[in-house]
Amino acid sequence: MSRLILLSILIAGLAILLPAILSFGIRVIPGQVQPSMGMTERIYSTSVVTEVFSANRNNLSGIGVSLKNPNLQNKQDVVVSLFNDNSELLGQSTVNGASIPDGGFIKFIFEPIRNSEGKNFVFVLSSIWSHQSDATEVFYVNEPVKNPQKLLNGKAPCLSKTSDLKIIMVDLKVDQNCTLLLVENSQKANVSYVTFYKASPLLIIQEVYSGWWNRLYADKSFFVTYLLIIATLVGGLVLAARSKSN
Amino acid sequence: MTIELFIKKYLPIIILAVLVRVAIMPFYFHPDIKTYYFQASFLQNGVVNIYSFLESNKSKLPLKEDFVYFPLSYYFLGSYEILASPFLGSSFKDWLYDANATSMENLGVFRYLFILKIPYLLLDITIAFLLMSFFSSQEQKKKIFILWLFNPISLAIIYVYSNLDIIPVSLTLLSLVFLQRKHMLLSALCLGLGAGFKAYPLIFLPFLLIYAENLREKIKAVLVSLGTTLVIIAPFLLSPSFKQETLLSGLTTRMLLPTINLGFGETILVAIMPLALLFFYTLIRNNTIKKEPTYLFLVILLLLFSFIHFHIQWILWIMPFLILTLVKKPQLGKLVLFLLVTAFLIPIFYNDLSMSVSTLRPISSWFTLVPIPYKIVNFIYDPYIIQSLLHTFFASATLIVTWVLLKEDNL
Numbered sequence: 001m002s003r004l005i006l007l008s009i010l011i012a013g014l015a016i017l018l019p020a021i022l023s024f025g026i027r028v029i030p031g032q033v034q035p036s037m038g039m040t041e042r043i044y045s046t047s048v049v050t051e052v053f054s055a056n057r058n059n060l061s062g063i064g065v066s067l068k069n070p071n072l073q074n075k076q077d078v079v080v081s082l083f084n085d086n087s088e089l090l091g092q093s094t095v096n097g098a099s100i101p102d103g104g105f106i107k108f109i110f111e112p113i114r115n116s117e118g119k120n121f122v123f124v125l126s127s128i129w130s131h132q133s134d135a136t137e138v139f140y141v142n143e144p145v146k147n148p149q150k151l152l153n154g155k156a157p158c159l160s161k162t163s164d165l166k167i168i169m170v171d172l173k174v175d176q177n178c179t180l181l182l183v184e185n186s187q188k189a190n191v192s193y194v195t196f197y198k199a200s201p202l203l204i205i206q207e208v209y210s211g212w213w214n215r216l217y218a219d220k221s222f223f224v225t226y227l228l229i230i231a232t233l234v235g236g237l238v239l240a241a242r243s244k245s246n
Numbered sequence: 247m248t249i250e251l252f253i254k255k256y257l258p259i260i261i262l263a264v265l266v267r268v269a270i271m272p273f274y275f276h277p278d279i280k281t282y283y284f285q286a287s288f289l290q291n292g293v294v295n296i297y298s299f300l301e302s303n304k305s306k307l308p309l310k311e312d313f314v315y316f317p318l319s320y321y322f323l324g325s326y327e328i329l330a331s332p333f334l335g336s337s338f339k340d341w342l343y344d345a346n347a348t349s350m351e352n353l354g355v356f357r358y359l360f361i362l363k364i365p366y367l368l369l370d371i372t373i374a375f376l377l378m379s380f381f382s383s384q385e386q387k388k389k390i391f392i393l394w395l396f397n398p399i400s401l402a403i404i405y406v407y408s409n410l411d412i413i414p415v416s417l418t419l420l421s422l423v424f425l426q427r428k429h430m431l432l433s434a435l436c437l438g439l440g441a442g443f444k445a446y447p448l449i450f451l452p453f454l455l456i457y458a459e460n461l462r463e464k465i466k467a468v469l470v471s472l473g474t475t476l477v478i479i480a481p482f483l484l485s486p487s488f489k490q491e492t493l494l495s496g497l498t499t500r501m502l503l504p505t506i507n508l509g510f511g512e513t514i515l516v517a518i519m520p521l522a523l524l525f526f527y528t529l530i531r532n533n534t535i536k537k538e539p540t541y542l543f544l545v546i547l548l549l550l551f552s553f554i555h556f557h558i559q560w561i562l563w564i565m566p567f568l569i570l571t572l573v574k575k576p577q578l579g580k581l582v583l584f585l586l587v588t589a590f591l592i593p594i595f596y597n598d599l600s601m602s603v604s605t606l607r608p609i610s611s612w613f614t615l616v617p618i619p620y621k622i623v624n625f626i627y628d629p630y631i632i633q634s635l636l637h638t639f640f641a642s643a644t645l646i647v648t649w650v651l652l653k654e655d656n657l
Contacts, residue, residue: 001258007396008262012269014398019609025616033348033611208610212273215353222357226272233265240258 001241019212023205028109028196030064031056037192040068040137043078044130049138051191052122060116062093062109062196063123068137069100076129078136080108085120097127097136105194112198125191141190255384256391260371263395267370267405271363272356274406275608277600278559280349282323282410283362284342285313289324290331294481296320301487308345312491317478318442319410322365330361347614350607359608366404369412371395373566376419380426380540380570390573399590400565406605409559414440418447418543419566421454425539430458434467438474446563448475449521449550453542456528500554517553521546527652540570541651549648551589552641558593558601561586571647578650581643588640595619595633 043049063080074097082091091110100106125138199207217223285296293299296313304310313320331338334357341352349355374394378387394400404412421436434454440447451471458464482488505513524545528536535541544567551564565586572582593601597620606613623629 004259004262004392004396008266011396011398011401012266015270015273019606019613022603022606022613022616025603026612028615029612030615033346033351036346204612208612212609215351216272216356218353219357222354222360226268226356226360229268230265233261233268237258237261237265240253240261243254 019208020205023208024201026201026204027198028061028107029057029199029204029207031195031197034064034066034105034194035141035192037066037139038141040139042132042135042137043125043127044132044135045128047132047135048124048126049191050122050124051193052120053193053195054118054120055113055116055195055197056118057197057199058115058117059112059198060121060195061112061198062107064105064107064194064196065125065191066103066105066139067100068102068139069097069104070102072098072101073134074100074127074130074136076127076134078106078125078127078130080110081124081126082110082113083122083124085122090121097130100136107196109196116197123193139192141192255388259388259391259395260374263371263374264367266396266401267367268360270401270405271367272360273609274408274605275350275355275359276407276409276605279359279362279408280342281309281311282313282315282319283327284309285311286320286323286327287339287342289320290328295485295488297482297488297491298485301491308343312487314492315410315444316442316475316492317482318439319413319444322413322443323410326365330364333361334358347611350611355608363405363408366408366410366412369416370400370404373412373416373419376416376423377566377570379423381573386573390569393569393572394566397569399586400562402590403559403562403565407559409562411444411559411562414443414447415562415566417443418450418563421447421450422539422543422567425454425457430454430463430467431470434471435474438471438478441471441475442478446560448472449546450543452525453528453539453546456525456536457539500556501550503555504553517550520549520553524549524648531652535651538574540567540574543567544571545644545648545651548585548644552637552644556589556593558590561589561593564589578647581647585640585643585647588636588643592633592636592640595623595629595636597621597629 041047041049060082063082065080067078076097077094078097078100079092079094081089084090090113093108093110095106095108127136130136216226285300288296288299296317300307300313327334335354337352337354338358341349341354341358344352352358374391377390377394381387381390417436417440421433421440424430424433424436434451437447437450437454448471451468454467454471455464458467479488479493482492501517502515504516506516507513524535524542528542535545544564547564547567551560568582568586572579597618599614599618602618603613603616604618620629623632
């Protein structure tokens with residue numbers, strides 16, 4: 001019986017510890033749940049998508065979007081460029097279309113931005129070598145509005161001179177404050193996106209277990225019933241073991 | 247067995263087994279449990295024909311899946327849902343209807359998963375008792391009881407991947423119990439009832455006939471078994487959606503998929519051929535397999551799984567027979583364990599989030615970010631080759647087990 005008890009503790013323990021073990025596989029944590037997706041918008045040489053957002057944690061390190069790429073038809077680089085509210089480029093991440101499955105959720109990961117919490121950012125999704133015919137499409141929460149001026153603190157976000165923007169220049173104007181300024185063809189993007197933040201494994205484990213506990217405790221009637229069931233079973237086990245030894 | 251002996255010997259084991267299950271039940275999730283309980287929820291609204299109801303209302307429903315199982319599954323789950331509804335709470339329907347990823351953040355999700363899995367718990371314990379009934383020695387009874395209740399694979403399949411397969415599995419096992427006790431018609435009835443949930447128990451029917459004493463009993467067994475299934479499905483046979491989504495669905499016809507082309511439209515059905523070989527061999531020879539229906543049931547499923555792409559929940563079909571063989575023939579222990587582990591590993595390597603890390607979604611949605619085994623293997627090697635290797639090893643071990651059981655020939 002004692003071996004069975006040990007085995008049971010091992011199995012139940014594994015079920016309870018598995019989240020901690022798997023937490024080591026989480027490199028970045030999402031800032032929100034991805035909103036439900038509606039229509040899509042193409043991203044190609046003269047069509048880019050921008051989105052302004054506020055970071056809800058420190059160490060902002062990625063943006064995730066869902067992309068359409070039927071039959072892997074697009075094989076060009078898709079780039080996410082991240083800017084701060086001074087229109088300075090903070091990071092860029094590239095994923096090649098060949099590795100974007102149709103409808104896949106793609107994470108664009110860059111170097112973490114340490115004190116990002118509460119600050120405003122804008123990301124620009126571009127794919128300058130793509131054509132309209134084979135473009136990847138980004139999922140929106142709802143229908144986008146064409147061609148508004150996308151301003152951040154009164155200024156449009158600018159793209160880095162170093163980024164490969166030869167074709168997109170058609171739609172960009174030079175501004176005195178930054179090299180290239182997005183003016184035309186940028187979308188008022190209600191992109192269905194998720195922000196990602198780098199976190200230490202210990203912090204992730206702590207948040208996983210505290211979230212688990214809080215949600216279990218939040219349904220109080222179930223929580224009490226669940227504990228009572230466990231207590232009754234443990235009590236019954238003790239009594240049954242005693243009667244066996246007698 | 248006296249009540250006193252039962253309380254002394256088995257009650258602590260049962261309590262311990264339930265305790266382990268209670269620790270797992272609320273926290274692990276596979277989308278199947280939500281989908282089928284969502285569809286079964288329409289019974290409460292008086293929907294009798296779920297197949298045509300889903301077909302005509304699909305555009306309005308948040309979950310678009312078809313109901314691919316046979317009618318008793320719908321009535322069983324729907325009836326239980328009605329019984330359990332006072333305990334599930336008023337927000338349960340909102341959760342069922344919420345097709346968004348955020349539905350796992352619902353505060354009632356642990357309650358729902360716990361309550362929805364209670365029928366599986368009852369059937370799980372029932373299977374342990376059914377397995378005991380195959381033995382007369384107390385030692386073997388206890389051994390199989392423990393092996394069933396404390397093996398991590400059946401725990402994972404029943405409470406993590408929680409599909410309703412446990413219902414036909416219980417009925418198939420009950421059919422075997424009746425067959426061992428020479429109650430041919432009750433055995434056939436159980437197969438027919440099992441097929442009212444999922445079609446697979448009917449695979450055993452031709453083999454069941456081998457044990458019938460005369461032609462009259464054979465005919466009776468066929469009539470009882472097929473008649474039961476027919477009575478269950480008859481009201482839906484005219485429904486095109488039932489025919490399309492259930493009777494001819496990819497799941498039901500999976501065993502017809504692997505073929506060898508003979509040309510001119512003819513093929514050899516690869517999964518059926520070994521079953522036919524087994525049937526004809528058993529028909530003419532008086533071997534161990536024929537004397538021991540447990541082995542026959544085991545070999546039928548092993549041969550079937552060797553030549554089809556199977557779902558992780560299907561492994562439960564084979565589990566009771568593997569465990570029975572483990573106790574009855576300890577010399578096959580290593581092979582049986584190998585088969586069990588391999589059968590479990592093959593689907594884990596499928597490119598499917600819900601096969602592995604995503605089962606922890608009720609605990610935290612972050613686990614959907616953990617790379618699945620398919621992707622991890624993909625960094626090093628082609629995961630399909632790994633799957634194929636495992637499946638080949640599984641098929642090879644199956645052939646050896648079949649050969650060992652067949653060669654113990656008495657003629």
